Amino acid sequence: MPVSLLWAVDVHGRVYSLSSAGQQWELGRDAPMEFKRVTAAQQCCWSLGCDSSIYLNVFASDLPVRYKVETYENQRWNPVDGFSERLLPSDRWQWSDVTGLQHQPLHSFQLPSSSWEWEGDWYVDENFEGEPTEKEGWTYSIDFPSTYTKDKKWNSCVRRRRWIRYRRYKAMDTWAKIPSQPMSLPDPFSDISCGGWEISEEPGGRLSLWVVSLQGKVWFREGICHHNPEGSSWEEVPLPGEVVQISCGPGDLVWAVLWEGKLIVREGITRDCPRGLSWAVVECPSPEVGAIHVSVGNGVVWAVTKDNKVWFRRGVNSHNPCGSGWISMVGEMIMISVGLHDQVWAIGCEDRAVYFRQGVTSSELSGKTWRAISAPRDGERPHSSASSQQSAGRFFSGEVQAQSVVSDADSDVEKGSADGAIFTTPEPSLGSPTEPPSNPAVDAPKARIPKVTSDSFISELVSDRDQGKPSKDVLSVTPAVLEEEVIPADGEEILLCAGEALLSTESRGGPQWSNVDLEEAQTGAVLDLAETCSLSSVTTFTLTVEDGAEEHPMWAWVSGEGCSVDSSSQLNWFSSSANTTSVTQSVQSMSLSISPAQTAAWRRQIFEQLSERSRREMDDFKHYEQAIEQSVWVKKGAMQWWRDWKPHKWIDVQFAFEQFSGPDGNKDGILFIYYNYNEEKKYLHAFINEVTILVPVLNDSKHTFAIYTDERTKQRWPIRVAAATELEMYDWLALLSVSCCESRGIQGPPSKQAIWSITCKGDIFVSEPSPALEAVPYPTPCDQMFWRQVGGHLRMVECNSAGIVWGIGYDHTAWVYTGGYGGGFFQGLASSTDNIYTQTDVKSVYIYENQRWNPVSGYTSRGLPTDRYMWSNASGLRECTKTGTRPPSPHWTWISDWAVDYSVSGSTDREGWQYAADFPASFHGYKTMKDFVRRRRWARKCKLTTTGPWQEIPPIPLIDVTVLPCGAQSSVDTFPLWAISSKGDVLCRLGVSAQTPAGSSWLHVGTDQPFKSISIGAAGQVWAIARDGSAFHRGSVSPQNPAGDCWYHIPSPAKQKLKQVSVGRTSICAVDENGNLWYRQGVTPSYPQGSSWDHVSNNVRKVSMGPLDQIWIIADKVQGSQSLSCGTVCHRLGVQPIEPKGQQWDYGIGGGWDHITVRGNAMEPPRIGLLSQKDTAPPTSSSPLPVGIAEPNGTAVYS
């Protein structure tokens, strides 16, 4: 899980954050003022300042927040001037938006706020629908409005071009005030909550921000999204009452607390309507004591009542946002914050410590116990006890509405006349905690107890020394000190909390409030006196201040909304004792080579002494006889086998594995499958040293795995066996894998040259290439390659020959290879102990809801008898119901509910439907007269947790990654690594080296449109494919200028949209959406863009070019002698400098393969004498590969 932050505010209004990997609270030092409340998302934090304004702190990311503005320049041709800005009166504006309806001159574009800056000046877009245009970027047409072409024709009377400019959000990592609207809001804000980022599939950044004003109104911030973090405007949300506090979960839950203690729940929140439609009222947990605080998560609601009791709401989910009932929980809290994964934090009523709810899991949402977070605070000022007591005068409580503003000198004076004197420096609703100046004993009844109220007064009173009993005195003298339970204007019953004495002491040594606040306070003073009666929300509470209190100022507010931890997270918040340190270090350590435990002296000692023991006791006595002779070892079991002859079916067989030591000491073995054929006993066998791969195929019903040999690979027909249980299957797989590796003398982690591949199940396989693999003319056949599995789950993987390996999961998380091996089901001996980490992945399972139109009832789920299932898979051939559909394998668990998926290709209507004339047909996202059927896709997320030699690289999700391929003897130390974020941004990773394969940070490379594929060649040539299918070449990439300078638009092959590109040493290949493989002709060092695309092959899904310019692909369909396989690894034969496109394909492992990378294999094949003389030098010294990017375009041979 990526590192994320827990936020909290102490009673002084200081904001602290605690990292999920950290051990101490970090003080936010750059805060412009004191804050009352914070609410955090993962990418930003919102806060409510003491001036009751809203502040936003967008966390700096390697990905900038940038926004493209565009406008069109329109021109018309006339015989005199040619094309000119002189338009016809009926024409559009000379500068307009794309439709021509809006007048948009360049100067009309203003920055939305002072937090933005322009990235550069306006420029003309020279890309038209994926095709480069003429220099000026004009597109031509007969007339407005019409279709435009990039070529000028004889009848082109009008033309237009697009101007582009980017603005960038610059206020990263600082608190930026959200400018108030011109028609300013009626009153200041008093509560704030953000969430809602899971409502839509929109990439990170969209969120819902709800605020409550002092008058109890609720406002919703419109338009917050990634490129507009500030949002655009406030919209008032109608209410059934006056709200004092609101909470918005990550999904569609929004609850609020009404003034009278009831709760309201927002209904009708959807992706189209994040504001929701209506409120429903929920009774508070106990009728006598109303609620004062509520916090919601994904599927939970926690509330606090005015007596500080904690309540958990049962049965809350999207369909039933109101839930079904309250459960009383242990603990007395003043506020609660529910974070990601429904984890819970709270602030204790007694000690004002931050508590974390332990043991909250998806099956036990209410958790087990409260545990106080005892992390020390950074920036704690040392205090003498005297000053500490005095300075405790100002507190913020969670409920405090504004800040107390008192000048030092005055307060002391006022204190003198304590009794009954109301010292008011009121400011819209503020909490004025007070503190006993002299009595340090907390629990002593005589302690003067400071009282924090939610109103705008600072009152100083002498305690009546009787905790828990309401004080009439206080009341009478401080009528404006209000409790939430006080009915306005009713002074009878006040201090519900124990504290009686309202002391407002202003301290000399304490922090200074800003003068601004003071001024504001005075302007609103009198008004608030009356108003706060009705407004003052929430609890008042007492603070008992003791000596130690100042060293640990009490907490007032905590926000865990952006804190991604769960019950299994390793947290170091609870004690800072020495033993946790090492854990932290190893968790945090991103330098993957050495973990502290490994270097421990005791471990070194054991390693050294064991070697020494071997020398002492064994080295001189090797000629002695061994006491135990080696013998054959047999493991047997009952299995099922997918029989070879028709009709194919599973039959029971005896499965046996015999292992023995070969003459050379290597272990070897034979697999036997004993079966009956026509009553006759027969067997099938396979030598372990001929097995090329073992592929687990775990599904719901069977625990199977496939065994391939080279012969079986040719036939596309593996031996398929099924074990009775999953455990048994993994026992066998682990044993057979180890035996296969042993028989081939392979052990430990994959080499730097290794070839990595990934199946459609996300399983990762790695193969050690032999030097002859790329030999010309007699390479090792591809079907003889031996593959072994590595733990983890990925969608793609890329590597280079320096051992830098990056992977991307199905959930777009980036992972870096740690140098370990094993993990997953490889336990014990087949796995390294170090460098194995937990890895998670999330993917969606899709099912389709199909409907047919009939004249009576419109679209219904009643289809024709010939129709597909009304709930089906994509093809319609298999029935898939919501209840019947299971996760892909037992390892996956559902983590969400079924939801309509709007991100289907070809767009949908508002309910997610796509229409067509009939099944199966091409669907479109709107209804026409001819449409009789419709379908929509439902998605449900599931999650896998496994282990493997991978460590996460947060926080940017990626869709593609590429690292510079280099020669076997490369002297480069940092390697360019490029990636594409899930939003399509191009990124360049800095600091990637063999020692730190994870690199240090991202450098963003601007593009005019989102990209989807990228590759860097051995000489630093960067090629990329944009989402519109066009290719780009990045110019001037060098070690000095790792991001290059500009993109050169390369036209795609005629009528084809490219989807993936790969660059080897000098060769460039790309795959288009129709499965064609294209080779870039005419690339020379002086003209790296090349001249044209040459067709190489069809039937290609993906291509990987290696540092020797070798070409490997995933082929779409390959026919074997027994069956057809889809998704097969293939190797291009005959690739030579004079024939870079090669001659034919050699077929390797498959089907079911999704990805391959050969970019680590820089092993030159052994040379054969009859090649030309320059190739006869020994492989080590011949043609040193272009090492890195210092030499533009390397030393490749151009024929």
Place this chain on the structure above:
Amino acid sequence: MADDKDVLRDVWFGRIPTCFTLNPDEVTEREAEPYYLLLPRVSYLPLVTDKVKKHFLKVMRTEDVEEMWFEHEGTPLKWHYPIGVLFDFHASNTVLPWSITVHFKNFPDVDLLHCPTNSMVEAHFMSSIKEADALKHKSQVVNDMQKKDHKQLWMGLQNDKFDQFWAMNRKLMEYPTEEGGFRYIPFRIYQTTNDRPFIQRLFRPVSTEGNPHTLFDLLKEMCVCASEENRFQVVIHGIEPLLETPLQWLSEHLSHPDNFLHICIIPAPTD
């Protein structure tokens, strides 16, 4: 050596070069040659001395042969201790090869258990494993195993099959990560200065404060006078781990196949 897994291999494949000589008091038909053998440290004497017996029987008359037993410098060697423990405890500072005297008469009933067949060893070995698992997992793991799994452990030891043994034994070495270790560490401490054969008590791998216990903590708790460090050596598998080594790690990596951590406290050589 980079990986903890290699420790397991080194432990398993530890061998002690041994010279077996026949007790001169035995009646022989002709002079018996000494017999040299590499003994696996983790095994038991009856499992590895078939060849020794065969060798010496060649020179003896059958009527002179009773149960075979071994002795080193006058001390009878207990077959139910792992060979490595016997060596470390009795002979670690002697010259290699280890010289063992073979007897076929005068079985010392006071000192040794009889061992008529290897099934005695198996019974002893399996009961040790069960006892260790009772300490580690309240017997849950060993009870979940099937008969054939138990057999696999035993056969692995008997036939010196590291993979076969560890394929099963790793299950006995697992523990819930949140607990930081086993329930109790199965260990035995052998001391020359003590009358009792060995010390074995309940000891947790992690202290009540959550700190991992070290070898030092264990020795201190067991009142072993290891503090007089110069006078004693703490030997496990022929090596002297640092006293700061975490006990849980030791238990996982330096236990004998019987799943006990056998620790020998022996006087330091005086020179």
